Each structure stands twice: as structure tokens, then as C-alpha cells.
Amino acid sequence: MTVTLGDPTTVILCGNHFDGRADALGGPTEILVKDGRIAQLGPTVSRPPGARLIDLGGHTVTPGFIDCHVHLTMDAAHLSTQLLDSPATKALVGLRLANDYLDQGFTTLRDLGSTDPDWPTIDLRNAIAAGTVEGPRLVVAAHLIGSTGSHADVSSLYPPRWHLPISDPADSPDAIRRQVRQEHKYGSDWVKTTNTGGYFSPGDDPARVTWFDHEMQALCDTAAQLDLPVAVHTGAAEGCKQAIRCGARSLEHAYLIDDEAIAMAEDSGTFIVPTMQMTQEDLQALGQGQLTPYTAAKIERDAEQILQSQRRIATSRARIAYGTDCGMFPFSHGNLEFQAMVAAGLSPARALRAATGTAADLLDRTDIGTLKPGAVADIVAMPGDPIDDITLTTSVDFVMIGGQVRRQPAPHP
Numbered sequence: 001m002t003v004t005l006g007d008p009t010t011v012i013l014c015g016n017h018f019d020g021r022a023d024a025l026g027g028p029t030e031i032l033v034k035d036g037r038i039a040q041l042g043p044t045v046s047r048p049p050g051a052r053l054i055d056l057g058g059h060t061v062t063p064g065f066i067d068c069h070v071h072l073t074m075d076a077a078h079l080s081t082q083l084l085d086s087p088a089t090k091a092l093v094g095l096r097l098a099n100d101y102l103d104q105g106f107t108t109l110r111d112l113g114s115t116d117p118d119w120p121t122i123d124l125r126n127a128i129a130a131g132t133v134e135g136p137r138l139v140v141a142a143h144l145i146g147s148t149g150s151h152a153d154v155s156s157l158y159p160p161r162w163h164l165p166i167s168d169p170a171d172s173p174d175a176i177r178r179q180v181r182q183e184h185k186y187g188s189d190w191v192k193t194t195n196t197g198g199y200f201s202p203g204d205d206p207a208r209v210t211w212f213d214h215e216m217q218a219l220c221d222t223a224a225q226l227d228l229p230v231a232v233h234t235g236a237a238e239g240c241k242q243a244i245r246c247g248a249r250s251l252e253h254a255y256l257i258d259d260e261a262i263a264m265a266e267d268s269g270t271f272i273v274p275t276m277q278m279t280q281e282d283l284q285a286l287g288q289g290q291l292t293p294y295t296a297a298k299i300e301r302d303a304e305q306i307l308q309s310q311r312r313i314a315t316s317r318a319r320i321a322y323g324t325d326c327g328m329f330p331f332s333h334g335n336l337e338f339q340a341m342v343a344a345g346l347s348p349a350r351a352l353r354a355a356t357g358t359a360a361d362l363l364d365r366t367d368i369g370t371l372k373p374g375a376v377a378d379i380v381a382m383p384g385d386p387i388d389d390i391t392l393t394t395s396v397d398f399v400m401i402g403g404q405v406r407r408q409p410a411p412h413p
């Protein structure tokens with residue numbers, strides 16, 4: 001249920017809190033929210049006349065969660081037909097998904113690519129930012145740039161005689177530059193590319209690199225000139241290394257990363273968004289016989305190696321940010337990434353940081369991801385102590401975005 005109460009000055013009484021940066025909970029605190037921002041935070045804050053009091057005793061209050069890898073306009077379960085929907089249909093469905101996900105505590109989403117040749121995720125971001133519609137704040141890479149027959153080339157889902165303008169592969173540095181410039185021209189915040197195959201696309205292979213070094217370099221250099229960070233869908237260890245060498249800001253998935261590539265990421269500060277819950281979803285679908293034969297074959301071949309890579313990432317010093325790939329699986333499971341991260345070996349505090357402070361670092365945003373004076377009041381809460389029991393991250397029952405309350409627990413009787 002959506003509760004819109006306007007934007008009055010608010011004092012939140014927190015039973016406990018996690019500030020987005022620490023290694024432990026910070027104990028009881030009070031937060032004064034004014035004009036959409038955190039004005040004060042401490043054992044006691046001032047209570048301006050008329051301020052609304054929200055009592056979250058028994059709850060742990062955290063910064064709003066940030067999912068750094070979603071696809072609001074992709075429905076993997078029906079991809080070959082959903083791809084043919086209009087951009088307006090995709091945007092409207094995406095808006096609903098974004099708001100449902102916001103209610104689970106995700107106040108910022110980085111959308112890493114629409115499969116539409118038009119710009120539905122840019123339209124969505126702009127409409128939310130302008131206040132035309134309500135929703136989480138969006139950071140957008142509009143399209144996935146890749147070569148012919150790569151993970152980005154969704155026309156490979158159809159027979160060769162069926163020519164549809166649904167993907168625009170690039171096969172030379174000039175063509176790649178043009179696409180990056182096009183992304184910039186129409187407002188992408190990030191550039192998304194793929195330098196290896198994927199599991200859900202036919203005919204390509206996550207274990208194989210699909211850009212030559214000079215192509216990847218052309219993409220990263222053009223993006224850098226335009227001040228756009230680059231996110232790279234990557235699988236093979238060599239793909240991870242190529243992305244790091246060329247200056248990518250984040251490795252997405254990094255399915256088959258090895259120790260050498262992890263050491264490179266540690267040294268360069270490259271972020272890793274390991275999408276661990278997606279592997280769990282894939283393995284479950286594999287067990288239930290729900291995968292297409294080409295996906296099942298690749299997952300079966302690589303499953304043990306992917307899980308091993310995830311454990312290596314979890315015990316590394318690399319900067320790990322929270323990302324799910326929701327859209328490839330239901331958004332209602334997006335909050336399970338916390339548990340998948342902890343199962344792989346991250347501490348609960350590091351998993352919480354991945355979705356707050358570290359995610360904000362990835363996005364280069366100092367105004368979100370941390371509870372501190374001056375930050376945007378994106379604040380969520382859940383009953384109990386999520387460091388003691390990470391599963392409580394699925395029990396978020398208070399959501400504030402930009403000082404507006406969207407959800408709050410039922411009052412005590």
C-alpha cells in the first residue's frame with residue numbers, strides 16, 4: 001500500500017541503525033528529516049514545532065537500498081515476444097516493477113539496458129526525476145553495446161530471415177564510437193557493454209571474449225571523453241582482465257573470474273557486481289528443467305566454476321556492489337541477493353554496505369547510500385537486527401524516499 005503524506009519535517013526514532021559505512025550497527029539514534037534531506041542524526045535531535053514523529057523502536061534503520069543491476073524493461077521469461085512490445089508498454093510495465101521494488105526498500109536502481117531500440121528507461125528516469133510519476137531514482141545505461149552475434153545482439157533469438165530493427169550491433173571502432181556518442185546524446189548516465197557471451201543468449205559463450213582489445217578500448221576511451229562510466233557484462237577471466245585494463249568502472253557478473261583478475265580489480269579499484277542470486281535462480285530453473293537446452297548446457301558446464309568464483313570474490317578486497325539482474329528473474333526475488341552474498345562468504349555488514357555505501361561509491365554519489373546530515377532522506381527499516389540475521393532484509397516495512405514516506409509499519413496497538 002502506498003502512503004503519501006506529503007513532505008513534512010519528520011523525526012524518526014530508530015531502535016538501531018546501520019549508517020551504510022560501518023562494520024556494525026550503530027545503536028539507537030534519532031534522525032531529523034527536513035526538506036527531503038537528513039538535517040540531524042544523533043542520540044537526540046531537535047523537534048521543530050509540528051514535526052511528525054515516527055517510532056521505529058525494535059527496527060534497524062538503514063539507508064535506502066541501491067540495486068546496481070536491473071532491467072526494468074526486460075522480461076526474460078517472455079523475452080522473444082516481450083521484445084516486440086512498444087517502448088511505451090515496456091516503460092509502463094517497468095514503472096510498476098520499479099515501484100513494487102521500491103516498496104521492498106530499493107530507493108535507487110541502476111538500469112543496465114533496455115532491449116528496445118528506443119529509449120524507454122531514459123523516459124522513465126526523466127519522468128520520475130521530474131515528478132511526473134512516483135518511483136525510485138534511476139541511473140540508466142540505455143542499451144547494451146556489443147558485436148554481431150554477441151550477448152547484446154537479441155536478433156539472434158529469431159530466425160535469420162526475420163529482420164527486425166531490435167538490435168544494432170557494432171563491429172568496428174568507428175561503429176562503437178558512434179553508439180557511445182548516441183548513448184550520450186540521448187541521456188545515458190552509463191555506458192553498458194558486453195565483452196563475453198552470456199547464458200541466456202543463443203549461440204554465444206560466457207567463456208569467450210567478443211571484443212578485440214582495440215574495440216573495447218575504443219568504447220572505453222569514447223565513454224571517458226564524454227565522462228560516462230562503463231559497466232561491462234563479462235564472464236571469462238580474460239574478459240574481466242580486458243575490461244579492467246581498458247578502464248571499465250564495474251564488472252557485471254564476472255562469472256568466471258580468476259585470482260589474477262581479482263587481484264587486478266583490487267589494485268585498480270574496479271567494482272564487481274557479482275549477481276549471486278541470479279546463479280541460484282539459474283540452478284533452481286536448471287533443476288526443474290525450465291531452461292532452454294543451450295542455456296542449460298552452458299550453466300551445467302560452468303556452475304561449479306561460477307560458485308567458486310563467487311566465493312573468491314567474497315573473500316577478496318575488491319569493492320563489491322549489490323546488483324541482481326532483476327528482469328532476468330522476478331523483481332520480487334531481488335532482495336534475496338543479500339542472503340546469496342552472505343552464503344558466498346561476505347559478512348552481513350559488507351553485504352549491507354554493498355547495497356548502500358559501496359553502491360553509492362560505484363555510482364559516484366555522495367548524497368545517497370549513507371545516513372549522515374546533508375544526505376537525501378532515502379531511509380528504510382526492518383524489524384530486528386539484519387547483521388545477526390541477514391534474512392531480515394526481506395522484511396523491510398518502512399520506506400522513505402526523498403523525505404516522503406511510502407510505507408510504514410502498522411502502529412502499535
Ligand SMILES: [Zn+2]
Pocket residue numbers: 069070071112325
Ligand atoms: Zn544484466
